[in-house]
Amino acid sequence: MNNSFLARIAIAAALAAGLQAPATAQGIGIFNNIIRQQQLPSAPASLGNLLAPAAGNRGAAGGELIQLLMQSVDHVDEAHEIEIGRQLAAVLLGSKPLHPDMALQRYVNRLGRWISLQSARPQLPWTFGVLNDPGVNAFAAPGGYVFVTKGLVDRVDEAELAGILAHEITHVTDKHHLQALRTKARAGLATQAIGSQLNSNLGGAVSAQLLALGKDLYSSGLDQGDEFAADRNGVTLAARAGFDPYGLPSVLQQLRSAAPDNPLFSLSLRTHPAPQLRLDQLELAMGNRLDAYAGKPAVPLSQRLVGR
Numbered sequence: 001m002n003n004s005f006l007a008r009i010a011i012a013a014a015l016a017a018g019l020q021a022p023a024t025a026q027g028i029g030i031f032n033n034i035i036r037q038q039q040l041p042s043a044p045a046s047l048g049n050l051l052a053p054a055a056g057n058r059g060a061a062g063g064e065l066i067q068l069l070m071q072s073v074d075h076v077d078e079a080h081e082i083e084i085g086r087q088l089a090a091v092l093l094g095s096k097p098l099h100p101d102m103a104l105q106r107y108v109n110r111l112g113r114w115i116s117l118q119s120a121r122p123q124l125p126w127t128f129g130v131l132n133d134p135g136v137n138a139f140a141a142p143g144g145y146v147f148v149t150k151g152l153v154d155r156v157d158e159a160e161l162a163g164i165l166a167h168e169i170t171h172v173t174d175k176h177h178l179q180a181l182r183t184k185a186r187a188g189l190a191t192q193a194i195g196s197q198l199n200s201n202l203g204g205a206v207s208a209q210l211l212a213l214g215k216d217l218y219s220s221g222l223d224q225g226d227e228f229a230a231d232r233n234g235v236t237l238a239a240r241a242g243f244d245p246y247g248l249p250s251v252l253q254q255l256r257s258a259a260p261d262n263p264l265f266s267l268s269l270r271t272h273p274a275p276q277l278r279l280d281q282l283e284l285a286m287g288n289r290l291d292a293y294a295g296k297p298a299v300p301l302s303q304r305l306v307g308r
């Protein structure tokens with residue numbers, strides 16, 4: 001992996017290292033206090049650890065990771081899962097850099113880390129980043145990497161952003177990307193990818209195979225069933241973290257009204273089931289069970305970013 005990719009991941013990891021919220025704390029009030037009080041260290045001590053390949057996994061080649069994946073997702077232990085995610089995060093950061101607004105990056109990290117603490121896998125080295133991209137999209141990679149685009153952030157309030165982050169966090173905790181990579185690898189894409197090795201501009205450290213699988217995955221999207229599951233479980237996770245559960249449905253309504261040929265929305269719409277279908281599935285799953293958690297006043301992101 002070359003230095004500019006590592007530097008970009010370093011920034012995201014440094015931002016993620018800033019939040020140490022108590023895992024037992026519940027509720028939006030506490031989250032608000034964290035947002036107000038938390039001071040980020042200027043140079044997190046844990047940065048090196050977050051960037052280095054996981055212990056016992058130093059130098060794991062992409063080919064080896066794919067061999068593990070081809071056997072079974074269950075063969076991929078957490079250290080290898082994080083290493084796969086680190087390499088895929090480099091793919092994402094290679095196409096779009098992080099947005100330079102550091103206050104925004106810190107805020108999204110605090111929000112994402114808070115939600116991830118309520119998830120099934122709070123111990124992962126969760127890292128969040130805002131990509132400098134006017135398009136409207138969100139991505140995740142195994143091991144705890146989550147990215148949202150600036151175009152998305154500009155269009156949502158806090159509960160809506162929390163809904164999107166919770167959806168992506170669920171993809172990670174349920175290993176949806178690992179399952180999709182395994183399916184693609186077994187379908188033979190890994191073999192074809194060897195031919196593209198000479199074209200890799202990542203210095204050879206990132207496996208050409210994993211790079212090709214990752215690029216294919218992020219341009220084609222995940223299994224539709226996994227998307228519906230991430231919507232369902234993401235809504236529940238957002239509610240557990242103290243946010244209005246209708247945040248995610250609200251974003252889906254925005255997506256529904258977007259013209260399919262609008263280039264800002266086209267990738268997101270192409271890689272996910274139709275927004276109306278997602279809303280229908282959510283309604284089936286949620287009914288009115290989460291209405292008691294709804295109706296919180298909307299918090300514009302600008303309110304969170306004042307003075308930061």
Ligand SMILES: [Zn+2]
Pocket residue numbers: 167168171222227230
């Ligand atoms: Zn998704």
